[in-house]
Amino acid sequence: MSTLQAIQRMMAEQFELKEEVLTPDAQLESLGLDSLSVIEFMFNIEDEFKIKLPDERVELKTIQDIANVVDRLVAEQQQGNS
């Protein structure tokens, strides 16, 4: 499963949203997720992908944005561990 698919699945589960609305370019806000819901979601993302979000804020507007950040952090942080 790709990162994007895993995120879509998590979103569908956590927010009870239909998978078909969770397109890569879907705006988080239009899905009904305000900034606090996104913060809450990213907290679970950290657990799921065993990564740590940086302290500085990252701009997240779409599901693809989240997938990109996760892929980047996974690459960086796994590299750091090896």
Added chain:
Amino acid sequence: MVRRVVVTGLGVISPVGKNPAEFFDNLMAGRSGIKRLHTDFSDKLSIRIGATVADYNPADYFSKIKLSGIERFSQFALIAADQAVADAQLQLSEQERPRAGVTMGTGMGGASSLEEGYIEIFQRETPRVKPLTVLLTMNNAAASHVSINYQLQGPNVTYSTACSSSAIAIGEAYRQIKDGYADVMLAGGSEALLTHGAMKAWEALRTLALEDTADPAASCKPFSRDRSGLVLGEGAAMLVLEDAERAIRRGARIYAEIAGYDSSSDATHITKPDAAGQTRAITNALRSAGLRPQDIDYINAHGTATLVGDIEETRAIKQVFGAHAQHIPVSSTKSMHGHLLGATGALEFMAAVLALQHNAIPPTINLHQPDPECDLDYVPNIGRRNVKLDAVMSNSFAFGGSNAVLIAKRFSG
């Protein structure tokens, strides 16, 4: 001209009912919501009884997205507020919103989220807590969600005076309208602290009732010689208060007029109740209502079932009401719904308002052994119907010594 304040909507979620009709039916029938707790921590408690909201499933009321940001005590508040607003058929125009507000009482706010955070840090030693912990736990979260939900742009104030919190919230909302600062107020209280840590803290204080092993539901015994303390409960009650003229103009159903209110402080001891302080609140509430002691037809007592508290309240009532005290029915509905702490004043004022509406007095249950020092008419065990009630009083006396007394009367235009 003095503005009059009326109650036009009621909402409640409690251990004895999830709407006002069910709530009052159960009170009149003497049904207790107190029971033995079966939670993941109850085996670690010495006293395992409580009054929970039975069969509560948040998903029945909220979407998953909403739930992640709304703590149990805020959920209860929103559920009760929703009922009250619908009951009042309340609609606010853009112009009216700045003159509509909310006041609420709570003791511990988002107790369970705070506790979860502590468990993460101190027990599991994880380096982080849920990102919304602050917003879930803050005491004003419930009132703020209510304000946002109904676009109430006027006052938004949370009172935390322990057991009198929501009586104060209603009283202060009444004053906001009476004194012309607002036209409509949602007022009430919410509490949800039946958590492992909070219950252990209460246990340590030695004010909780011991379990009646023969019948756990009968563990809270106000005014009875075998009383042993209070039983913790959870839930919320919210009322719509409205300027009487506005209510009449829109043809609203009026449950009652809030006739008077006052608060006082014992200023003596952090836990020990004081009849003198209580007397001041009762006397001043009567004065503010322009009523004489003999005008009060029913008192919903604070009646926590602690050894000292029930005697002290009895003494205060006798002091204010004199010979008439023997003729006033005084009941403690805590015997059924338990002590909802920050929500209890609102819940009990609602019971008094419903008593007025139905001309019916809910009983004090589990009162089988009269205490010579508690010698009033406590409406033992069986509720009374077909009584004529024109004015009712609700007492709330808190740890910390903060007393609040509310008086409602039948509205006559």
